[in-house]
Amino acid sequence: xxxxxxxxxxxxxxxxxxxxxxxxxxxxxxxxxxxxxxxxxxxxxxxxxxxxxxxxxxxxxxxxxxxxxxxxxxxxxxxxxxxxxxxxxxxxxxxxxxxxxxxxxxxxxxxxxxxxxxxxxxxxxxxxxxxxxxxxxxxxxxxxxxxxxxxxxxxxxxxxxxxxxxxxxxxxxxxxxxxxxxxxxxxxxxxxxxxxxxxxxxxxxxxxxxxxxxxxxxxxxxxxxxxxxxxxxxxxxxxxxxxxxxxxxxxxxxxxxxxxxxxxxxxxxxxxxxxxxxxxxxxxxxxxxxxxxxxxxxxxxxxxxxxxxxxxxxxxxxxxxxxxxxxxxxxxxxxxxxxxxxxxxxxxxxxxxxxxxxxxxxxxxxxxxxxxxxxxxxxxxxxxxxxxxxxxxxxxxxxxxxxxxxxxxxxxxxxxxxxxxxx
Amino acid sequence: xxxxxxxxxxxxxxxxxxxxxxxxxxxxxxxxxxxxxxxxxxxxxxxxxxxxxxxxxxxxxxxxxxxxxxxxxxxxxxxxxxxxxxxxxxxxxxxxxxxxxxxxxxxxxxxxxxxxxxxxxxxxxxxxxxxxxxxxxxxxxxxxxxxxxxxxxxxxxxxxxxxxxxxxxxxxxxxxxxxxxxxxxxxxxxxxxxxxxxxxxxxxxxxxxxxxxxxxxxxxxxxxxxxxxxxxxxxxxxxxxxxxxxxxxxxxxxxxxxxxxxxxxxxxxxxxxxxxxxxxxxxxxxxxxxxxxxxxxxxxxxxxxxxxxxxxxxxxxxxxxxxxxxxxxxxxxxxxxxxxxxxxxxxxxxxxxxxxxxxxxxxxxxxxxxxxxxxxxxxxxxxxxxxxxxxxxxxxxxxxxxxxxxxxxxxxxxxxxxxxxxx
Numbered sequence: 001x002x003x004x005x006x007x008x009x010x011x012x013x014x015x016x017x018x019x020x021x022x023x024x025x026x027x028x029x030x031x032x033x034x035x036x037x038x039x040x041x042x043x044x045x046x047x048x049x050x051x052x053x054x055x056x057x058x059x060x061x062x063x064x065x066x067x068x069x070x071x072x073x074x075x076x077x078x079x080x081x082x083x084x085x086x087x088x089x090x091x092x093x094x095x096x097x098x099x100x101x102x103x104x105x106x107x108x109x110x111x112x113x114x115x116x117x118x119x120x121x122x123x124x125x126x127x128x129x130x131x132x133x134x135x136x137x138x139x140x141x142x143x144x145x146x147x148x149x150x151x152x153x154x155x156x157x158x159x160x161x162x163x164x165x166x167x168x169x170x171x172x173x174x175x176x177x178x179x180x181x182x183x184x185x186x187x188x189x190x191x192x193x194x195x196x197x198x199x200x201x202x203x204x205x206x207x208x209x210x211x212x213x214x215x216x217x218x219x220x221x222x223x224x225x226x227x228x229x230x231x232x233x234x235x236x237x238x239x240x241x242x243x244x245x246x247x248x249x250x251x252x253x254x255x256x257x258x259x260x261x262x263x264x265x266x267x268x269x270x271x272x273x274x275x276x277x278x279x280x281x282x283x284x285x286x287x288x289x290x291x292x293x294x295x296x297x298x299x300x301x302x303x304x305x306x307x308x309x310x311x312x313x314x315x316x317x318x319x320x321x322x323x324x325x326x327x328x329x330x331x332x333x334x335x336x337x338x339x340x341x342x343x344x345x346x347x348x349x350x351x352x353x354x355x356x357x358x359x360x361x362x363x364x365x366x367x368x369x370x371x372x373x374x375x376x377x378x379x380x381x382x383x384x385x386x387x388x389x390x391x392x393x394x395x396x397x398x399x400x401x402x403x404x405x406x407x408x409x410x411x412x413x414x415x416x417x418x419x420x421x422x423x
Numbered sequence: 424x425x426x427x428x429x430x431x432x433x434x435x436x437x438x439x440x441x442x443x444x445x446x447x448x449x450x451x452x453x454x455x456x457x458x459x460x461x462x463x464x465x466x467x468x469x470x471x472x473x474x475x476x477x478x479x480x481x482x483x484x485x486x487x488x489x490x491x492x493x494x495x496x497x498x499x500x501x502x503x504x505x506x507x508x509x510x511x512x513x514x515x516x517x518x519x520x521x522x523x524x525x526x527x528x529x530x531x532x533x534x535x536x537x538x539x540x541x542x543x544x545x546x547x548x549x550x551x552x553x554x555x556x557x558x559x560x561x562x563x564x565x566x567x568x569x570x571x572x573x574x575x576x577x578x579x580x581x582x583x584x585x586x587x588x589x590x591x592x593x594x595x596x597x598x599x600x601x602x603x604x605x606x607x608x609x610x611x612x613x614x615x616x617x618x619x620x621x622x623x624x625x626x627x628x629x630x631x632x633x634x635x636x637x638x639x640x641x642x643x644x645x646x647x648x649x650x651x652x653x654x655x656x657x658x659x660x661x662x663x664x665x666x667x668x669x670x671x672x673x674x675x676x677x678x679x680x681x682x683x684x685x686x687x688x689x690x691x692x693x694x695x696x697x698x699x700x701x702x703x704x705x706x707x708x709x710x711x712x713x714x715x716x717x718x719x720x721x722x723x724x725x726x727x728x729x730x731x732x733x734x735x736x737x738x739x740x741x742x743x744x745x746x747x748x749x750x751x752x753x754x755x756x757x758x759x760x761x762x763x764x765x766x767x768x769x770x771x772x773x774x775x776x777x778x779x780x781x782x783x784x785x786x787x788x789x790x791x792x793x794x795x796x797x798x799x800x801x802x803x804x805x806x807x808x809x810x811x812x813x814x815x816x817x818x819x820x821x822x823x824x825x826x827x828x829x830x831x832x833x834x835x836x837x838x839x840x841x842x843x844x845x846x
Binding site (some may be wrong): 131132157160162165166168169170181184185186196197198201222223233247251252253254256257262263264292294339340342343344347351422 | 590598619678765
């Protein structure tokens, strides 16, 4: 490890080694507990800073435009709508207050009230999602799927390197980590079946993704350039785009995925801001096909985020089944947002844009069971001795993500979802 | 015309002959004018009944659960959420008040305040749309598109008669009648092009659809049966699913339409209730392929709704280019909603579900320019002497819909949208 170039920031809040929630991170979320109604907080170590309490006490007094109840609405949308100058400043103020030598909060009588135990809090959806879009931006994933379902020699469709392919998904069924899902039922028709059949999906899968959340609104007819795009992005969450492969395979022509996807998508509840991720900015993969001018971008817009997926069978230990990285994505977030709005499609605060499955180049870096077990032909062995081609009832799927550079760690926590039997 | 079987209802409000907004209809909408902030109303003739005024005056006093400000929220979502027993009763009370021999409102001092001129009102979005789904339920449309783009001998894909194919669309860009749109820009690659190009769409099209709006919420994991489905449906609007055919053709594999659709969808602003449409219930087309049990339904769930589309070039008269009927739809609304939720996908109040293009069996009943001008090979002649393969800048597209049975007429008014040049 090279010597840190900046001096380390430390907090008076104990931050366990390998905690995702360091003083460099300070992600925003919405929580409640037995005592407190839903409210906005910032995570640090095993604590949550109750922003409503700080606001009541006047810690944000220099932000005169901050409404009295801004942290109490049950979602961050109104807060995010105030714009980056405000949201960045709130995070900076909290960072300053948490520094080990800052006594303002540390020695304040409301410290006990302002610092909530994360373990006793229930995390809720951080934003109200207006519209949700899912991209398909990993070349490895698109190639793997094309190879399995179409033709290995023409795995990528002709449009893939010209447009960040995407489609609209279901906003209503996006849920935070910890909320169990039921195995979906539906129609499927395997190649060997003469007629479609109905029942619980036999091929329930996860998809390892990240999603960004927009923090600004556009009007219909307006577009966002790649140069402007990051100003419109508030932050990121981990995103498990649950998929029922058998339902999807039968339904998806010609209009795309529908019931194979819309039964649930699970997210990590802490929004890691773009500012916190800035340290981990890297160049993305070289795009070997020239893109149209509106998709060109300068600067680096990829992020070095380590990702992993584990499967935990009921009453057993978890087994890590995938190790990937967000920096592998062929299309970056500025290209995605520029493409999404180039036709004048309007966006809103709280809209969510998932990356598509984040598969890496090696078989252990594939971001779905479909690819990891290669359409069921290479079952994965779990530590309890069982095998998995897809996800079984009682399994909990756990996705984690973090960045590490020298002494600086910024992470997402996890999105963990248990699969219950079909209703 | 056969003799009416029920005695005619007349109102003390003058209702012009051929008005869509008869005393049998009484659709709900949200309006404002120079004097009034956004509020809920019911249309009758050339007037709008200001429901907030009636409520203030105690006309809904027997509905004790009706909050004081229920008609002032700027959308109907909260009102609709109260459930059909309440929304039906409000409509019945208004119907009773509007009967020609009822003096309660007619002779009341607040009559002038309660009856707003429609001409002076601006209609707004009637609901806040959480999620929007577009189906593909006309066999004629699916066959036409399959014939043009794939193979006339296998125009319908294998899944089409087994599932009401649908996909998720963009909720943010649904706009009410009267709001102009800009021609979208985007990528296209015609077969004769070596590389994709970028510019204003050269093939801007309308799609004639109806959309239903749900009035109840389900929990994730729950399903709605075909028998229950109508209880979840509040009413219908006309729906113009704007489409850029060149953008769509290049982007839609493998994940479906995206930028070719999400730049705008236009709706008629008055929600015609399921109760108002009950008189026009008919049997739908016979489904010649047996469906799975969850898609079977008893009773008639199609509706005899006459539909038409006109194109009005700038400063010219409108030319009717399509005459269709909603009763042609192969898949009905109960099958659509049962399918949508069979996997446990949760729905919300205000969600919108468009039918897919409503094409009839004859060439003049096709519900899109793509079909009417058969991919540009049979341009339509307009009354001003110009020709159309697709929609041109300055054109206004006007969709109308109405039901007529004996003396009873129930209509939707119109959705009218002018196309401005690309920004």
